[in-house]
Amino acid sequence: MPKNIANNKDVKNEEIDLLDLFKKMGKTFHRWGTAIGRALVISIVFLLKRWLPLGLSIVLGIGVSYLVKMSTASFYTSDLMLKNNMALMDNQKKKDNSGTTTQLISKINKLHTFFTERNYIALSAALSLTPELIRNINDISAFWVIDQSKDGIPDFIDYKNNHDVYDTINIRMQDRLAIRVKIKSPQEVNSIQNSIIKFIENDSLFRQRNRLRLKQNLDLLTRLDYDIIQLDSLQKVKYFEETRNIRPDKGGQMIFLQEQKTQLVYSDIYALYSRKQSLESENDLYRGVVTVISELSLPSKRDNGLFFYGQQIIPLFFCLTLLILILLANKKKLEEIYKKY
Numbered sequence: 001m002p003k004n005i006a007n008n009k010d011v012k013n014e015e016i017d018l019l020d021l022f023k024k025m026g027k028t029f030h031r032w033g034t035a036i037g038r039a040l041v042i043s044i045v046f047l048l049k050r051w052l053p054l055g056l057s058i059v060l061g062i063g064v065s066y067l068v069k070m071s072t073a074s075f076y077t078s079d080l081m082l083k084n085n086m087a088l089m090d091n092q093k094k095k096d097n098s099g100t101t102t103q104l105i106s107k108i109n110k111l112h113t114f115f116t117e118r119n120y121i122a123l124s125a126a127l128s129l130t131p132e133l134i135r136n137i138n139d140i141s142a143f144w145v146i147d148q149s150k151d152g153i154p155d156f157i158d159y160k161n162n163h164d165v166y167d168t169i170n171i172r173m174q175d176r177l178a179i180r181v182k183i184k185s186p187q188e189v190n191s192i193q194n195s196i197i198k199f200i201e202n203d204s205l206f207r208q209r210n211r212l213r214l215k216q217n218l219d220l221l222t223r224l225d226y227d228i229i230q231l232d233s234l235q236k237v238k239y240f241e242e243t244r245n246i247r248p249d250k251g252g253q254m255i256f257l258q259e260q261k262t263q264l265v266y267s268d269i270y271a272l273y274s275r276k277q278s279l280e281s282e283n284d285l286y287r288g289v290v291t292v293i294s295e296l297s298l299p300s301k302r303d304n305g306l307f308f309y310g311q312q313i314i315p316l317f318f319c320l321t322l323l324i325l326i327l328l329a330n331k332k333k334l335e336e337i338y339k340k341y
Helices: 003-049 051-071 100-117 120-127 186-201 204-244 262-285 306-329 331-340
Strands: 076-084 137-143 145-147 176-183 246-248 254-256 290-294
Touching: 003 051, 003 306, 051 306, 076 100, 076 186, 100 120, 100 137, 100 176, 100 186, 100 204, 120 186, 137 186, 145 176, 176 186, 186 204, 186 290, 204 262, 306 331
Parallel strands: none
Antiparallel strands: 076 176, 076 290, 137 176, 246 254
């Protein structure tokens, strides 16, 4: 048999096999679609026929949620935003070379551990609060603040601690941290905030680092004052030399024998003054270890309200009712299976 004829037969056989495969796949998808559609229709009809018990389960879930809400103690949530003044920021890389924000978050989360362990004695000593006031607090936790697109503006707080540290677009703000406080009585937020700040400021290592930062700023300010004086003197000398090198021409016009350099000194002096003002502002406004950016606010609404319990209890009651209805609808089949096995 010629090779061409044999090759043509092989190609035709392969085409037939592919057609059969596509036909089988089509039939399979058709059966699946029919089964899914039938299941949806049966489910909808089943739910519509039993709308009354299902509706009653929702109403019952709302009622139970309300009772749970009324019978449990309220708790409120408020957030405190802090700036870490000890951070040595690399503005180009948006990185803190000191690593102190990580240490601050770790220190605050020790309080969270104490609350988890219900170690009220350690909490009372750490926050300098009475045991009665400590028992009014449910939790204190620290979280990273996330900056989207690296624009230097805080966008959201990573409450779930699931931020990808390898994300180079949305980054952790290295000089900010957020502290979430959960309390039973919202009237105590001011004393709690003061205790948290005092707890941070009393850390001996943080105090030493902050004193060193302020001293270095003062040393740099002294040097900047000296450099400004030197540049100012240089500016006067250059102006004198440039003025001396100007002589009149025959026509009475002034001719510059060399290019003026005085203007080049102005930018240097301005840069030094800007740096000096920045350091003075930092020493005046950010003298402490941390600075409060956003205070603990007085919560107006409790966190564990009707919706808090309803989103858990109502689906539970609905699913239990639906399961019972399915078992009742298939009671005979279940009895037959039970007798069979």
